[in-house]
Amino acid sequence: MTTSEAPLLEVRNVAKHYGKGKRAKEVLTDLNFTLNEGEVLGIIGESGCGKSVLLNLISCLEPVSNGQLFFRGEEYTGRKPSAVCRWFQVIFQDSEAAFDPKRTIRESMHENLRQLSGNVADADKKIKEMVALMGLDAQLVDRYPRQLSGGQVQRMSIARGLITEPNMILCDEITSALDVSAQAMIMQYMYELRMKRGLTMIFVSHDLALCSTFCDRIAIMQEGKIIEIGTPDQIMDEPKEDYTKLLLDAVIYVK
């Protein structure tokens, strides 16, 4: 049942717990939100609040304990990761670990294409295009991950996510391991990507200042619950929850 009005992604009453019976530990409680085509949602919270688990659930890397997930109005709860990886690509914080250290970047990208579309005929052309889109030199794809700087590997990993043309990318703290100048570089290319491709994104981060520069809406998570969701202006200027205010206080600006 695909309707054109249905949002790209809908998360309905999703919950996740680990363990059984008395020892069960609830990590996510009753999450609800929708994401429209072309929208960027920022998810902010402290370490351990369940941000990364949420991305794992959306991309079916882990099964949900309760609730439903919809993609363009079609329910996909409980599917295998391989069934949804054409829609979603996850980009992780430590992307050097996400590449095979014994393969060149090009070989890793070929693998991605082979697994997802089985079509490697024009792979090199696609790789060239995506790598250029991320502002990297095409020759760098023949290097090994360890031969690139942290910022370059991260951009390569975004390029790898994009060559399979997903509908949405899920970014899990993609800039936290980088220094500020590399982070700014990534954000610029992410911004261009939005402008050129209208890509939908979920952008998980602990940096409220960074999210406010880039996202259409920001969701604040605390202990597995979304406590506040709104546009950057609403969140930054008129925070409703005490925890949001606390997070705002903790942002370190240049004095």
Place this chain on the structure above:
Amino acid sequence: MEKAKSGKNLLEINNLTVSYGDGKIITEVSFALKPGEIVCIAGESGCGKSTLIKAVLGIKQLGAIIEEGSIVLDGMDITRMSDEDRRQILGTQIGYVPQNTRGSFNNIRSYDVQYQETMRSHGLKFDRNEAIKCFDRLNFPDSDKLLFYQPWEMSGGMNQRMAIAQAVLLGPKLMLCDEATSVLDVTSQKEVIEELAKLRDELGWSILFITHNLGVASHIADKLGVMYAGRMVEYGNIRKVLDNPIHPYTKRLLSAIPGRDRKLPLGIEGRPPLDGAEWEGCNFVDRCIHGGEKCTEKMYKLVEVEPDHFASCMRGGQCNDNE
């Protein structure tokens, strides 16, 4: 150990050049730390910030070789000290908090045992009450139970703070913090910074604080040094450097931090030259939007632009940003 009459500075770094065997990593870096002062060194990954700390620590296994220059701690030259003598000053006179303290503790032994061991190996007595007092002073929650936890039970932020507490117990005069807050999320980052500033006020510590984030530096430092590819490109009073940055690199580093205006931060295209520390002229010229021939003609030199503010831009920062 000969100890000269101590001057005004607690730590002096004079014309320091450091390598890892081949190629210079740091060239001709000089600055001084007064007692009770916090100096931040900022710069992107690979600019030699951490190498600077390794040189001060002087542990041979870390690999940093001092080629030229000297490091003077409280009037005592520690540049080429024997391992034996160095063991006397590390910990008790120079404290160190690394970026990732997960590796500093044994994950499955309690802090109590590990604190005891550390104190004993420095010839000091461990007093639990003193440790608890120290936790209280740093506003740690559940201070009376903390010692009996094991590191794996703690969050990254808490573990980092336990490492700071351990350094406090050893009572050093100089503290070296190598990106001590970079792995933490924003809330714990602010807490740790405030704790360090508090310790400086109460104990009169001097802190050499390495960071890539000028935002963090602006909250804690008295003086700021900006390093680029192994060279100090700007140095001086924090307010003077941040309010009136001269070197284009300092300006770019400032614009890379997300600000209150909610504009997208600006990055710097390209990478620093690997052999940048060997260059004679300006080593930022390739990435500088104003860079030209003029920048490579003259020798690198830190010039005083105003009292307590030095910069090394060949054009004296006299460039129009809209060029």
